[in-house]
Amino acid sequence: MPFALPDIGDEEIQEVVDCLRSGWITTGPKTKQFEQEFARYIGDGVEAISVNSATAGLHLALEALGVGPGDEVIVPTLTFTATAEVVRYLGADPVLVDIDPVSMNVDVNTIKAAISSRTKVIMPVHYAGLACDMDAILDLAQASGLRVVEDAAHAFPTRYKGKLIGTLASDITVFSFYANKTMTTGEGGMVITRDPKLAERIKIMRIHGISRDAFDRYVSKTPAWFYEVVAPGFKYNLTDIASALGIHQLRKIDRFLLRRQHLAYAYFEGLQGLPLTMPAGTSEHGSHAWHLFVVRLTAKARLGRDELIQKLSEHGIGTSVHYIPLHRHPYWRDTYHLTAEQFPHADAAYQSMLSLPLYTSMTDADQQRVISTLHELLS
Numbered sequence: 001m002p003f004a005l006p007d008i009g010d011e012e013i014q015e016v017v018d019c020l021r022s023g024w025i026t027t028g029p030k031t032k033q034f035e036q037e038f039a040r041y042i043g044d045g046v047e048a049i050s051v052n053s054a055t056a057g058l059h060l061a062l063e064a065l066g067v068g069p070g071d072e073v074i075v076p077t078l079t080f081t082a083t084a085e086v087v088r089y090l091g092a093d094p095v096l097v098d099i100d101p102v103s104m105n106v107d108v109n110t111i112k113a114a115i116s117s118r119t120k121v122i123m124p125v126h127y128a129g130l131a132c133d134m135d136a137i138l139d140l141a142q143a144s145g146l147r148v149v150e151d152a153a154h155a156f157p158t159r160y161k162g163k164l165i166g167t168l169a170s171d172i173t174v175f176s177f178y179a180n181k182t183m184t185t186g187e188g189g190m191v192i193t194r195d196p197k198l199a200e201r202i203k204i205m206r207i208h209g210i211s212r213d214a215f216d217r218y219v220s221k222t223p224a225w226f227y228e229v230v231a232p233g234f235k236y237n238l239t240d241i242a243s244a245l246g247i248h249q250l251r252k253i254d255r256f257l258l259r260r261q262h263l264a265y266a267y268f269e270g271l272q273g274l275p276l277t278m279p280a281g282t283s284e285h286g287s288h289a290w291h292l293f294v295v296r297l298t299a300k301a302r303l304g305r306d307e308l309i310q311k312l313s314e315h316g317i318g319t320s321v322h323y324i325p326l327h328r329h330p331y332w333r334d335t336y337h338l339t340a341e342q343f344p345h346a347d348a349a350y351q352s353m354l355s356l357p358l359y360t361s362m363t364d365a366d367q368q369r370v371i372s373t374l375h376e377l378l379s
Helices: 010-022 029-042 054-064 082-089 108-114 134-144 196-205 214-219 240-251 253-270 305-314 330-336 344-352 364-378
Strands: 047-051 072-076 093-097 119-122 147-151 172-176 189-193 293-297 353-356
Touching: 010 029, 010 240, 029 047, 029 189, 029 240, 047 054, 047 196, 054 082, 054 147, 054 172, 054 189, 054 196, 072 082, 082 093, 093 108, 093 330, 108 134, 119 134, 134 147, 189 196, 240 253, 253 293, 253 364, 293 344, 305 353, 305 364, 344 353
Parallel strands: 072 093, 072 119, 119 147, 147 172
Antiparallel strands: 047 189, 172 189, 293 353
């Protein structure tokens, strides 16, 4: 049993075949359709700009906000390295902060303590699909004159106090469509903003700093060969092949969410009595997308985390760890002289955590096998 598996149906396959037969396989009509349908789903007047990864989206977001050498961006240490590495792409410095031990999201108090005269952006990560305390973060940002970019790679379609992530007062929100996410285009992501100037900058910079993308040139009355490079941009556009997948994955997202919720609730019920700290569920802040189901072993467990992962693997059950905190990786640790003692909650969580299989094509029988095996190993 894998840790994660994409849920691809005949609709996606047929749309990809249609794309291949159309002769237009790079960024074109299906990408535009995907962006329009995604923006309609999010609603509230946002613009959706597709990119070839959430990493690219975060890079473009910070670039559009003017982040550069000498600036600082506050990010949680419990995240994938992409959240911090895009800050270094621009010559700025990520400032790592600790998490709340219950929600596993960034602790707003640690953000406040980390703000300096160099701080330009706060980048919260909605860990596992649960929204951060966005009211507190946005209030802090406003009071401090800072911008907010939401790393929502886990959080589609998470809601915060009734509002979809992507519709809050942040400057930019970035979603991921990587293979194991709540919906997938294989590789890909979407940048969401209401600010037309930020949107225009991101659209230009995602394709080499060219003022018109290839499809616009192709369908325009202006000669197709003519374009202008207005900035030294990047190669971050999403292809029509990927967008063909996204069109139908998006149409299934509400069903996918219900299935993930069902599986999460079944884990809560089935794992009762085991020496496990369960993840924070739906809170007063809002709903959970359940991209990940992360449990932590308690001190009463008779197996350590690494041994449990090995035993589950021997039973044919895939798991993962989300994440090795950034302060433990050689580059971040050595570059910024970080120690585990600076991040006690994230470090303690890391040493006891594992992510259990949770994907929409997982059957109830598959899940019961996971639950029964955990009882066998931990009871």
